[in-house]
Amino acid sequence: MLFPTGVFALFFLLVFLAHWALRRHLLADRWLLLGASFVFYAHWSFELCFLLLALGLWAWGAGRLVAPGAHARPPWRLPLAVAGPLLVLGWFKYADFFLAEAGALLARFGLEAPPLLGIILPVGISFFCFQAISYILDVARGEARAEPSPLFVLVYIFFFPHLAAGPIVRAAHFLPQVAAPSDPRRIPFLMAGLLILGGLCKKLLLANTLATQLVDPVFRDPEGAAAADALLAIYGYAAQIWCDFSAYSDMAIGVAALLGFHFPRNFDQPYRAASLSEFWRRWHISLSSWLRDYLYIPLGGSRGGEARTARNLMLTMVLGGLWHGAAWRFVLWGALHGAGLVAERFLGLRGAVAGPRRWLGMLLTFHLVCLGWVLFRAPDMEGVGGILTALGRWEPALVATPLLAALTAFALALHLLPGDWVERLERRLVALPAPTLGVGFGVAILLIVTLGPSGVAPFIYFQF
Structure with missing residues (x-):
C-alpha cells in the first residue's frame, strides 16, 4: 500500500x-x-x-x-x-x-x-x-x-x-x-499536514518525473546515451533518490504525528554536507546512527588507534552497503564511502569549515556521493561501466532537455531552504481559520496529483 x-x-x-x-x-x-x-x-x-x-x-x-x-x-x-x-x-x-x-x-x-x-x-x-x-x-x-x-x-x-x-x-x-x-x-495537525504535503510534492512531482523521463531511460540503455544524458541522469538520480526517500520519511513522520506518535527526523539537507562524515550525519539519519551505535562502536569505534579505526569504518560501511542489496555494486558503494571516511580522517577533513573551503568541500562531497549513486542505481556492474563510458561520448543529447535540467536543479536547490522551513511556515499559517487551511491543503493536493505523472511508482527504499 x-x-x-x-x-x-x-x-x-x-x-x-x-x-x-x-x-x-x-x-x-x-x-x-x-x-x-x-x-x-x-x-x-x-x-x-x-x-x-x-x-x-x-x-x-x-x-x-x-x-x-x-x-x-x-x-x-x-x-x-x-x-x-x-x-x-x-x-x-x-x-x-x-x-x-x-x-x-x-x-x-x-x-x-x-x-x-x-x-x-x-x-x-x-x-x-x-x-x-x-x-x-x-x-x-x-x-x-x-x-x-x-x-x-x-x-x-x-x-x-x-x-x-x-x-x-x-x-x-x-x-x-x-x-x-x-x-x-x-496532535500537530498543521506540522503533519505540511510534512505530508511536502512529501507528496517531492514524490509525485519531482522524484516520479525525474525517474520516468530521465533516470530510467538513461540507466536502462546507457549505450545509447550521450555525455550530457549520462551526466544529467547522474545528477537527476541524486535528486530523485533524495526526493523519493525523504518524501517517504516526511509522510511517515506526518502520518505518525496525526496518530499521536513522534518519529525522529531522517534527513537534514544531506547535499549541503562538506564531508562524507557530515553527509552521513545528514542522510538517512536513523540508519547511520543505527550502524554507528550497533555496529561501529561495538567493533571498537575509534578506540585502539588509527589502523583499527580505519578497519572499523570500512567494515561498517561495507556491511551498510551489503544491507542495501545483495550485489557487488552495493559492496563497492559501501567500500567507496568507507574509503572516503578513512581518507577524511587521515587528512583531518572531518571538522566544520566555513567560507570558500566549505563550498569546495560541498562540491567535492556531492560529486563523490554522485559517483556512489551510479553504483547504487545501475542494474549491474556492466551498467555502471556503460554509464561511466557514456560520460566520454560527446554526441548530441537524446534524453537531456533544458526542462529536465531545470527540474533537477530545482530539486537540488531545495537544500537551500532553511532547515526549519516547516516550523517557520507553521508559525505563519497557524493564525488562519481551520476551514481556510483545509481548503488550501485540498487544492494543493489536487494540483500535485493533477500535475504529476500518471501512476505512483514504488518508493526506492521498498526494495531494501
Whole structure:
C-alpha cells in the first residue's frame, strides 16, 4: 500500500477515526494499530504477515531472555537472540546471492552450479529486522524495558507508517509512546499536514518525473546515451533518490504525528554536507546512527588507534552497503564511502569549515556521493561501466532537455531552504481559520496529483 494513493487515504481515514475513538482504551487501541499494520502489509502479501508475526514474537521472547538480571543471563543468550532476525534477513536477502556466487565459482572448475531458490524479497524486510534487533539490544543494554506482553513489541516493530521504509525508530524512543495513551489535544495537525504535503510534492512531482523521463531511460540503455544524458541522469538520480526517500520519511513522520506518535527526523539537507562524515550525519539519519551505535562502536569505534579505526569504518560501511542489496555494486558503494571516511580522517577533513573551503568541500562531497549513486542505481556492474563510458561520448543529447535540467536543479536547490522551513511556515499559517487551511491543503493536493505523472511508482527504499 503506497502513501500517495486513494486506497491509503481511505485506509488511514478509517484508522485515524477508530484510533481516536478508542483513545481511552489503550489495549484495544494498540490491538487496532497492530491489526491495521498487518492489513497495510497484507496489501502486498498476506502470507508474509505470518513472517512478521513470527519475527515480532521472537524479538519479544528474546527481550525477556536478555534483559539485565534475567536469571543470571548466560553469555550465549544475546548472540542467539540477535541471530534470529539476522537469519531471517540473511535467508530472504542473501541466500540466492551466495548461491549465485558459489555457482559461478563451481562453474570455473567445470562443476554443476546449484539452482537458485527464487526467493521473493519481502517489502521492507531490512527495516523491520533492524527494528527487532534494536529492541533486543536496547533491552540487553538496559535502555528499554523487556515488555511483559508481546503486544507493545509487535506494535513498535510493525507500526505501519515506518514498516516499509523507516525511519528506523529505537525501542528506547518509541516503546514509551506505545505504552502511554495518546493525547488528541497534542496532535500537530498543521506540522503533519505540511510534512505530508511536502512529501507528496517531492514524490509525485519531482522524484516520479525525474525517474520516468530521465533516470530510467538513461540507466536502462546507457549505450545509447550521450555525455550530457549520462551526466544529467547522474545528477537527476541524486535528486530523485533524495526526493523519493525523504518524501517517504516526511509522510511517515506526518502520518505518525496525526496518530499521536513522534518519529525522529531522517534527513537534514544531506547535499549541503562538506564531508562524507557530515553527509552521513545528514542522510538517512536513523540508519547511520543505527550502524554507528550497533555496529561501529561495538567493533571498537575509534578506540585502539588509527589502523583499527580505519578497519572499523570500512567494515561498517561495507556491511551498510551489503544491507542495501545483495550485489557487488552495493559492496563497492559501501567500500567507496568507507574509503572516503578513512581518507577524511587521515587528512583531518572531518571538522566544520566555513567560507570558500566549505563550498569546495560541498562540491567535492556531492560529486563523490554522485559517483556512489551510479553504483547504487545501475542494474549491474556492466551498467555502471556503460554509464561511466557514456560520460566520454560527446554526441548530441537524446534524453537531456533544458526542462529536465531545470527540474533537477530545482530539486537540488531545495537544500537551500532553511532547515526549519516547516516550523517557520507553521508559525505563519497557524493564525488562519481551520476551514481556510483545509481548503488550501485540498487544492494543493489536487494540483500535485493533477500535475504529476500518471501512476505512483514504488518508493526506492521498498526494495531494501
